[in-house]
Amino acid sequence: MTLPRIAVDAMGGDEGVQTMISGAALARRRHDKFQFLLVGNETRIKAALDAHPQLRGASEILHCDDVVGGDEQPTRALRRAKTTSMGLAVNAVKKGDAGAAVSAGNTGALMAMSKLALRTMPGIDRPALAALLPSLGETDVIMLDLGANTECDARNLVQFAVMGAAYSRIVTGREEPRVRLLNIGTEEIKGTDAVQEAAQRLREAKGLALQFDGFIEADKINRGTTDVVVCDGFSGNIALKAIEGAARFVTDLLRTAFTSSLRSKIGFLVSRPATELLKHHLDPNNHNGAVFLGLNGLVVKSHGSATAAGVANAVTVAARLLEDDLTQRIAADLAQLGGNVGAVRARQPATSEVSAK
Structure with missing residues (x-):
């Protein structure tokens, strides 16, 4: 079975193109059956792909220079949905060129574009x-x-x-x-x-x-x-x-507490396995990837400040929900x-x- 592509807004997020591409590459290693549509400035994306040949071979680039600002009003961003990397990533889902879109950009703008392009599912009033x-x-x-x-x-x-x-x-x-x-x-x-x-x-x-x-x-x-x-x-x-x-x-x-004294530092070394586990559990990057449920298509929102590992988790969420056909499950439950x-x-x-x- 050929799985649908995942469209990645490579320009969204606080950390830049390199982080988005690195995250997509990490997710690709976890879900190697998926192909990607990378949306954004072609020159910058190609430069980032030099370090990730596996992702480069599984990706197509959709070039655009326009980017939605982090503090931009959703209504203003909506008027540029056909020219921005965010808007084009969502539109790829609408057109069937991708099965899901992932962006770390402006949440309000992403929701507005997603609702306008994909519309809500029958039986759902609001996503x-x-x-x-x-x-x-x-x-x-x-x-x-x-x-x-x-x-x-x-x-x-x-x-x-x-x-x-x-x-x-x-x-x-x-x-x-x-x-x-x-x-x-x-x-x-x-x-x-x-x-x-x-x-x-x-x-x-x-x-x-x-x-x-x-x-x-x-x-x-x-x-x-x-x-x-x-x-x-x-x-x-x-x-x-x-x-x-x-x-x-x-x-x-x-x-x-662990850096307040020499005794505390020794205590940290003794308890380090437990504190590392706690740190892993509390790290938001390990739970990154919020989903807009109720639309006729999948859109996943990554934290703007996510690391490459966080972006990978957001892309992995999209891949998993595509594999398990979440949209059809919701439709059946609504019926x-x-x-x-x-x-x-x-x-x-x-x-x-x-x-x-």
């Missing part, structure tokens, strides 16, 4: 931004929405749950991923009207390939007790940045949601998880 977060469980936890929609109604949240569960089945291998709604408490009486109504709909829905487990508070997101956390984009973006900030705080605190047959298992949180607030 959502989903990402993998580390957890204490055997697999990562998927969280959505992370900023694409600041306000959501119950219907949006139910659709996010369906899309997140489809993504989770690929990542976790679970036939019925555990899904929870982010809330200020786990009791059924808590939450906004939208969250309350979404929970009720998920409890009553039938035939969905997910297990709805009620509500979850933000401090339990990474505990490994759930596979998918669903929320509006405003709450999700704040929660995500709080988690990332806490991770950086722990890392910096350990660095300061089941409309049909409303079977039963979704609803389970109440354990007593120890119920907040006393």
Whole structure:
């Protein structure tokens, strides 16, 4: 089977063309069946490819000089969708020249271009931004929405749950991923009207390939007790940045503590295997690659500051979702949601998880 190409916006991101190409080359070694469409300045891309002959032999270059600025307004960038590296990468998916697009550029511009070019899938009102977060469980936890929609109604949240569960089945291998709604408490009486109504709909829905487990508070997101956390984009973006900030705080605190004295430095040498494992787990590059779910095509957003390893992870996410045909999985689940047959298992949180607030 010939797999579709992955279009890479080589000009997006803070670290430049070299990092984007190096990341794509690393991903190519992991998924050597994939071909690439590298979009951007041809001269700079060819220079970067000199160090990666394997990627060069599996790639085509689509030249353009125009680049979306990191602080550019999405509406302004949208008018240049046909001339920028970001816009051309997304358009390659629309035209069928690529199966997925990966960019580390302006998130707002990427979302605007993706929505305009690819449109939302039938049965989806709004696309959502989903990402993998580390957890204490055997697999990562998927969280959505992370900023694409600041306000959501119950219907949006139910659709996010369906899309997140489809993504989770690929990542976790679970036939019925555990899904929870982010809330200020786990009791059924808590939450906004939208969250309350979404929970009720998920409890009553039938035939969905997910297990709805009620509500979850933000401090339990990474505990490994759930596979998918669903929320509006405003709450999700704040929660995500709080988690990332806490991770950086722990890392910096350990660095300061271990360099404060000779005794501390000796202690660091003794505990280095454990601290290296912690550093690996908290490094955002190892979980890089957020997906715009709900579009008629795959678009993956890489952190603008991602290293080559981070870019490789974002490209790997695109490759894996293409291999497992995420878009078709979501379409099938949405059809089941409309049909409303079977039963979704609803389970109440354990007593120890119920907040006393």
